[in-house]
Amino acid sequence: MEATNPQLSSVYFPIGNTRSVDVTLGCHVGRECDMLLLGCGDVRNVLHTMHILQTRGTTKSKDQRINIHLNDIEDSILGRDLILLYLAGTIDPNNSEDMKFLWGVWYDALLSQEHLQRLKKVMKEVASVQSGNSGVYFGNLKSEVSIKRALLGMEKADINGKQMIDTRLEYLDMAYRSGMPMVTMDWITGTLISPKVDLPQTAVDWMTARVSAHCGRLDKVPRLKDRYHQEIRDFISTGVTRVNSKSLSSEQIVDSFKGNITLLRPGCSIWKVPDSCCPFFCYDFDLELHRYDGRTVTLASLCLEILKKWVESFQAAMKDDCAIKIHMWHGEATEVCETDLPEDLRFDFIDTSNLADRVGLISVLSCSRDRLKSANGLLRTESFNYTKLEGxxxxxxxxxxxxxxxxxxxxxxxxxxxxxxxxxxxxxxxxxxxxxxxxxxxxxxxxxxxxxxxxxxxxxxxxxxxxxxxxxxxxxxxxxxxxxxxxxxxxxxxxxxxxxxxxxxxxxxxxxxxxxxxxxxxxxxxxxxxxxxxxxxxxxxxxxxxxxxxxxxxxxxxxxxxxxxxxxxxxxxxxxxxxxxxxxxxxxxxxxxxxxxxxxxxxxxxxxxxxxxRVLPWNKLNTNSAADLPNFPLSKTGKETLETYVASMCQVSAGKPSPIHQLRFLVEQILITVPFSSGVPTHITLRAPSHSHPAKRASKMLRLEGLKIHEDRPTLFLTFFDFDIAEVLVTQTKITNEEIMPWEDIKKTCGEMDLSSQRLSEGYALLMRILEVNSHRVIQDQSEDRRWITRTILRGRYPYTDLLTLNCDTELVQMVNSLCVPDIRTSGQSSPVSGASSGSLAARPGEVCDSCGKISENCKRCSKCLLVFYCGKACQRKAWKVHKKVCKSA
Structure with missing residues (x-):
């Protein structure tokens, strides 16, 4: 997330608050690759990307050159990034104490005396580095001066453990109070309540809810739920994860540790880092949760294992034949793009974090477009405002x-x-x-x-x-x-x-x-x-x-x-x-x-x-590279993990299933049921209405090749056979019957999914589109004009809609009621009444009017989608005018 300077905001983001990403997004990387990370925050995306490129073999190519340009509006964050990159490039990843030191500097609010002294020594070394040495370049003199000044300012700082924890808890208390609504509804008792901030419990509840949203399996086992709640409670209380807390109590940590000076702005002794900035939100450890026990294997240790892999890959890449250069640019992102960067400098990949939330999407698109290479330049944008505002x-x-x-x-x-x-x-x-x-x-x-x-x-x-x-x-x-x-x-x-x-x-x-x-x-x-x-x-x-x-x-x-x-x-x-x-x-x-x-x-x-x-220049997998990917475990825990992924595609619906519900059923059968019951490879025939002739059933077959872990996600590799196309190609003499016959014989003996009898034709159409889109990521064995056999992949797909969209489906109203909690702070919308139907609908006492924001006992709701509430005729007109933009039925 992009940091901001003190004049714009007091919030400080030295640690990421979203999961790391591969900046190349799985696309082709040229011999000379230039990346720009605007509003970069910490360097998790840099290390993650280098890990992907090293694993893929890109960094092993002779004459490979990788230029990474980092920008942030906070000079101290860029100074901190230099420290982290220096450590990632010099420590011994097989030395547990070295890894604990890197981890502590990156994430812990308090450091041991030994770690603090080592950190200050590193700061002096980094502050004296000259541009061009050790692969680090300052974009301009302004950046060099401001970054080194920030490093020296941090090095001189000193704050004890109690002061650090006190200012941290004061900030969290203020942050939660400012975000808490004055009054809300207790849906169990039906009464109005005034929410209260109770630290650390309020912070624990918030953080565990978000971790659970990422990893639904944690809450399924009560034993594990209690343990990860306690681990997060310990972290909230001391600011130190279990990687470095050892067996010390909270009191011992506060008394013997000192403040991590890299988490404070230079010259400022007040904590301004939100609790969303923590390692649990930066790492994708979902596929390792089967090992979690809350004791020897913790959330923090799972994250540390991932960081160790990153460090190993980063150091291996530096030892390979490729040249890696890190460039630092201090300043406001769009201004850096317009005026600071050399006029002819262009990038293969630009990552903009959530810069669009601060300066507008148009500003981000315009400043980035002219900085992308013309052939295949790729841009990534983020927005937290996607569901922040009403509608x-x-x-x-x-x-x-x-x-x-x-x-x-x-x-x-x-x-x-x-x-x-x-x-x-x-x-x-x-x-x-x-x-x-x-x-x-x-x-x-x-x-x-x-x-x-x-x-x-x-x-x-x-x-x-x-x-x-x-x-x-x-x-x-x-x-x-x-x-x-x-x-x-x-x-x-x-x-x-x-x-x-x-x-x-x-x-x-x-x-x-x-x-x-x-x-x-x-x-x-x-x-x-x-x-x-x-x-x-x-x-x-x-x-x-x-x-x-x-x-x-x-x-x-x-x-x-x-x-x-x-x-x-x-x-x-x-x-x-x-x-x-x-x-x-x-x-x-x-x-x-x-x-x-x-x-x-x-x-x-x-x-x-x-x-x-389809427009992306994918780094296409071949047969060998797909075979070298790690296998997804065909075990009980592996099945539970996959079920969690697939269940998140959409919620189960009563009545006639929508296309996305049908798709979920098909993905569940192909991705889970078949591999975990029969093993792979295996074959399935798909009988569904033909697109060109609905009265005729199409003849298609899937060969499941293997269930792998690709791009940190469960991925089923498969081959798709379209026998209808094959018949046409035979008549065009592009292929022969002899090429089809072996597969026709297999088709006679394999399992069958009759989609027409289960009213799954719409979901089947979505599945076919997904398989076609994903086929562009894999090298094909046949030319396009002879292609009736297609190599592709399958994994879960999640709708580009917020949960509130489901309110527009009257069949799902009751289900949504059981899931949604009204959040006055963000959406200003409340959940519909269970069992509500069209007509003049009264809301429960305490509903919030979407137009004026008042709480009234006689609110009405939109009879079309059951979403908007209004408390009077004037409010009704105003709310309806705004609502027509988003209500499909209005």
Whole structure:
């Protein structure tokens, strides 16, 4: 999470508060890789990424170069990062005392006297390092001076254990009180209560709820639940995890330890670090929970094991042939991108943490786009505001509120593709089980074509085209997208919108301008709309008088389309269009007048190649690399872990299952039931309605190759056989019957899933789309025009919607009531009444009006989706006006 300077906020983020990520996001890494981490906070993402690259073998390649650029607005956080990187590169990972020292410096509020003295020695060494030595470079003199000043300021600081704990508990008490509602509803007794802060219990309850949201299995076993609650209680009480607390009591730790001076701002002796900044939220230890016993194996020790692997990989990478350079840039992120970085410096990967929550998504997209390499540059954004404000219940609504431009216009307007399959969901588990825990939304973006290579666009005379509308919206953008106006930097917003306007104006031409010289006979215009391009061309009729007119992709590129008329093997007319969005030729249509020399082409955008994961340059797995991945344990605990993952896809529904519920059932059968009952590999036939002929059942088969751990997630590798496609390929003589026969024989003897009889056709369609999308991550054995056998992967997918979305489904109202707790601090919304139906609906006493915020005994609710509450006619009108933006039924 991006730190902030004292003038903007008193909160300090020297420790991450979200799980580490691989900055490359599983994509291809070139021979020279440049990464930029804006608002980087600590270096967990750096070490995680280097671990992935070393494991993948990237760092072992000769002449491999990796440049990592770190930015933060807090000079002391960058100074602390230098300390952590120095330690990660020099300690002995096989020496338990060295690892405990690194762990203590990184996470513990208190340090032993021995660790503190060692830390101060390291600080002096790091503060004296010259730019370019030991692989560390300061981006500019300003950064070097401020970072070294911060290091010297920390080195001079001193605070004893009692002072540190006192100021820490004072801060936590204040933080919880400021976030606590004045009054809330006790749903058990139906009475109003005034919540109270009771430390450490309040902090323990909050932290355990969040840990449980990450790792649902911990709460299933009472013995383990008690133990991890106690471990978190000990950490809250002393600020020291069990890695370094040894057998000492809380009193002994406070009396004998000293304050960790790297967790305080230089010159400040007041604790400002929220309790969300702790190791339990930084590491993905879900797959190791079967070993947890709360004694010899603790949450902290599981995290320490992961850190040890990171350190080993980091040091191994430095010993490999590749060159690793760390660059430090101090300053506000968007300003660093605009003015501090060298003008020609571009990056393969940019990670922006949750910078979008502070300066607006438009500012982040605009400052990052011009810093990405043109071919395959990749951007990652985060937002905690996804569910923070009332009504933001889906990604589409969230994005529309942030930038109000249709998604299929992003390549033209922002020069970026949204690299997420929103309809299929995300592979990272979102925290949707607990209504009082904020959900973080992560999105991937890939660079679109460079504007100078695109065909010039034409603005419609009546401004009805999508480019003109986007131009108007960007010009009127106020920069208050889904964030607190007090923290949105107007300068960043102005700078961002100016860049976007310039981009749009550079690729759009006035209606009177021609794409050809004035004396040429050929004239053309290309007008872009939300879902298509309208191309009109007038040319010499002689060019079209005879021959065959065709529309084709150039070299198979869906972004480059050629309109051509051929006579006797020669081209009499040709127009090549280079567009921001891919084109679906099968859905497009052409109107042609040979007599007048007039052409009108409606080129429909292909969403499949314009947005979603297909646009990403994946680092594709081959057979050998997939086989080398660690096996997922086919054991009782392994099955419990998988069941937790799959159950989080959605909650069980009464009545007719929705497509996502159907998908959950299918994933559960294929990912859990079959492997844990029969073992892998095995074969399953899928009988479902054919897409082209619904009355006919499709003939498909899955071969389950192996259940692996890939990208820290349970992953089923499989091969997909489409016998219907095979029959077509045989008729086209692209394959022979002999190639099909061996698999046909296997199909006769394998297990069968009859999806049509179980009303699972919609879920089956989603499953087919997921398998197709995931196939782009694996190297295929057949060319695309002969492909009826596809290698792919399967794992859980989690909807891009907050739990509140389920309130719109009347079949799930009762289920939601049992899960949701009203949270006045964040959403301002309350849970619907159990058993509520449409009509005039009274709420329970104590409901909070969504319009005025008052608590009333006679509130009413929205009869359409049972979500919005209002306490009077005026409030009803106001709430309904706002609510219409998000209520699908309104």
């Amino acid at each position: 933001y219940i889906s990604v589409e609504i969230f994005l529309r509120d942030c930038i109000d431009v249709p998604i299929l216009m992003y390549p033209t307007v922002f020069g970026l593709h949204l690299a997420e399959d929103i309809s299929l969901g995300h592979e990272s588990l979102l925290l949707t089980q607990c209504a009082h825990i904020r959900t973080k939304l992560t999105l991937k973006w890939k660079t679109a074509r460079e504007q100078e290579n695109l065909t010039a666009l034409t603005l419609a005379e009546n401004a009805s085209d999508a480019v003109s509308k986007a131009l108007e919206k960007i010009e009127n953008y106020q920069g208050l997208d889904s964030g607190d106006p007090s923290v949105v930097k107007k300068m960043c917003v102005k700078r961002g919108t100016d860049k976007i306007l310039k981009r749009i104006q550079n690729i759009a031409k006035d209606t009177n301008l021609l794409t050809h010289p004035p004396d040429a006979k050929k004239r053309s215009t290309v007008t872009e709309y939300t879902d298509h391009y309208l191309v009109t061309i007038t040319t010499d009729p002689e060019c079209l008088k005879e021959g065959t007119f065709s529309t084709d992709r150039v070299d198979g590129d869906p972004y480059v389309v050629e309109l051509q008329n051929s006579q006797n093997g020669y081209s009499s007319f040709s127009e090549t269009l280079r567009l921001s969005c891919g084109i679906a030729l099968n859905s497009s249509n052409i109107k042609l007048s040979r007599k007048r020399g007039w052409i009108e082409a409606c080129l429909v955008k292909d969403a499949d190649v314009t947005m979603g994961e």
